[in-house]
Amino acid sequence: MNFEVSYDTYHEFKLAIGKVIEYNQRITSDNFLDIEEPELVHDDPETPLPDPQGQSPADPECKGTIESFNVGNKHIILESDDDNLVEMCNKNVQRKIKERVVEKEAKEEEEEEIVAEEEEEQDTQEPHVPPGSSYEKEEPVPPERSSEKEGSGEKKADIQNDETAPEEKPAQRLYYGQDITGNEDDSVFRKLKECFTDGYHGEWAGFYKQGYPASSKHRHMFWHVKYRKTISSHQDFWYHLTDEQLMTEYIARHKDQQPLRELDELKNNIEYGCSDPRMHPLHQDKSEEASKEAERRIDDDFGNLTGVLQSYVEENQVLPYCMILHSLAYRY
Amino acid sequence: MKPQEDKGVCSQEREETQSGEVPATEYEDALDDAAPIRKPEDRHGQFLLMQLKPEHQRLLHEITLTGQVVLRGDDLEGGEPLQRADISYFSLLLMMEALAHASFKTFMEYYATSDEF
Numbered sequence: 001m002n003f004e005v006s007y008d009t010y011h012e013f014k015l016a017i018g019k020v021i022e023y024n025q026r027i028t029s030d031n032f033l034d035i036e037e038p039e040l041v042h043d044d045p046e047t048p049l050p051d052p053q054g055q056s057p058a059d060p061e062c063k064g065t066i067e068s069f070n071v072g073n074k075h076i077i078l079e080s081d082d083d084n085l086v087e088m089c090n091k092n093v094q095r096k097i098k099e100r101v102v103e104k105e106a107k108e109e110e111e112e113e114i115v116a117e118e119e120e121e122q123d124t125q126e127p128h129v130p131p132g133s134s135y136e137k138e139e140p141v142p143p144e145r146s147s148e149k150e151g152s153g154e155k156k157a158d159i160q161n162d163e164t165a166p167e168e169k170p171a172q173r174l175y176y177g178q179d180i181t182g183n184e185d186d187s188v189f190r191k192l193k194e195c196f197t198d199g200y201h202g203e204w205a206g207f208y209k210q211g212y213p214a215s216s217k218h219r220h221m222f223w224h225v226k227y228r229k230t231i232s233s234h235q236d237f238w239y240h241l242t243d244e245q246l247m248t249e250y251i252a253r254h255k256d257q258q259p260l261r262e263l264d265e266l267k268n269n270i271e272y273g274c275s276d277p278r279m280h281p282l283h284q285d286k287s288e289e290a291s292k293e294a295e296r297r298i299d300d301d302f303g304n305l306t307g308v309l310q311s312y313v314e315e316n317q318v319l320p321y322c323m324i325l326h327s328l329a330y331r332y
Numbered sequence: 333m334k335p336q337e338d339k340g341v342c343s344q345e346r347e348e349t350q351s352g353e354v355p356a357t358e359y360e361d362a363l364d365d366a367a368p369i370r371k372p373e374d375r376h377g378q379f380l381l382m383q384l385k386p387e388h389q390r391l392l393h394e395i396t397l398t399g400q401v402v403l404r405g406d407d408l409e410g411g412e413p414l415q416r417a418d419i420s421y422f423s424l425l426l427m428m429e430a431l432a433h434a435s436f437k438t439f440m441e442y443y444a445t446s447d448e449f
Contacts, residue, residue, distance in 0.1 A: 020384060
């Protein structure tokens with residue numbers, strides 16, 4: 001060190017810096033971020049003054065008109081003394097509110113009308129299509145006859161009057177290349193109502209899906225022999241079943257007839273099918289048989305004992321009490 | 333005295349310090365040859381330095397300047413030792429904290445090289 005001070009000065013200096021460090025422990029450099037004296041900024045003539053509207057010329061929203069002000073700048077208009085600006089702002093706000101309300105009511109009315117029309121259409125159609133069916137996977141199908149008649153009524157009238165017009169052919173409904181026209185009327189799937197009590201079978205039975213099931217899970221029902229072009233055997237048996245056999249098989253499956261029958265057979269044949277073997281039907285039957293045999297033997301025994309005693313009385317004219325005890329002891 | 337450097341401490345910080353546990357006495361900035369204030373750390377250092385007496389401020393400045401003698405060889409990394417005008421308030425702050433936390437024996441051995449000692 002190339003400077004010299006007294007010990008007292010150093011001692012006082014160290015105490016002073018210790019106090020300063022201690023008293024300012026909570027103050028860090030973060031407390032001095034971007035600190036500027038505002039009066040010094042305003043004193044600088046070169047300092048650009050802020051835009052009173054809060055918009056710079058580079059601001060895309062700054063168009064110099066009141067309508068271009070954003071929501072955050074509305075207070076500038078309201079705080080201003082110009083009544084015209086306040087009235088214009090209020091009118092714009094009122095107009096926007098009216099537009100929103102009117103548009104919303106109009107949309108609600110349109111939605112209600114659409115819903116009412118859909119309900120009417122659904123009422124005319126029967127049964128109802130539950131949501132979730134795979135409409136997207138369906139092949140395009142020609143429209144129904146009724147809709148064709150409705151859609152082209154005037155043209156048909158003209159064609160019917162024209163004698164040279166070709167004969168009208170009935171619309172064909174194709175399903176994977178197969179003509180299933182009319183199947184919706186005499187569909188074999190209508191027999192499914194025997195096992196479906198909730199009408200759900202109509203969803204995929206083809207009653208209103210123009211002849212084929214709406215559900216892709218049951219489309220194999222159509223792939224039976226009726227629509228096959230080959231006679232080759234197929235691993236799936238339903239390819240060879242007729243309509244009636246198909247429906248019988250399906251209804252039996254739906255009602256779990258075969259599993260129930262097998263369960264019943266198992267219940268009657270398996271020895272320990274129940275938790276309590278005594279409750280098993282097989283054991284119940286055996287128990288009943290055993291009890292009947294026991295009753296029969298008891299009846300025989302008593303019958304035999306009675307016969308022995310009667311014979312003894314007929315031979316000896318007396319029946320000693322010791323004879324009865326001896327017979328019972330001998331028997332039991 | 334550099335009045336332009338006073339702008340580094342705002343009135344809010346002064347109020348915050350004055351409302352502390354012990355009211356800090358604020359003296360004038362006695363260092364007219366310190367480096368100009370450029371960073372918040374410098375303002376922080378100046379804020380603490382102005383709570384020292386002027387003679388203590390100058391003493392701290394001298395200690396900070398002469399403390400560079402501990403740098404040897406490659407410690408300067410090719411640079412020249414700092415001159416008096418290169419000592420920033422942040423350097424003074426660091427030296428102040430180092431001195432405050434140094435033991436009295438170390439302090440007296442390294443810095444108090446007085447004949448009277």
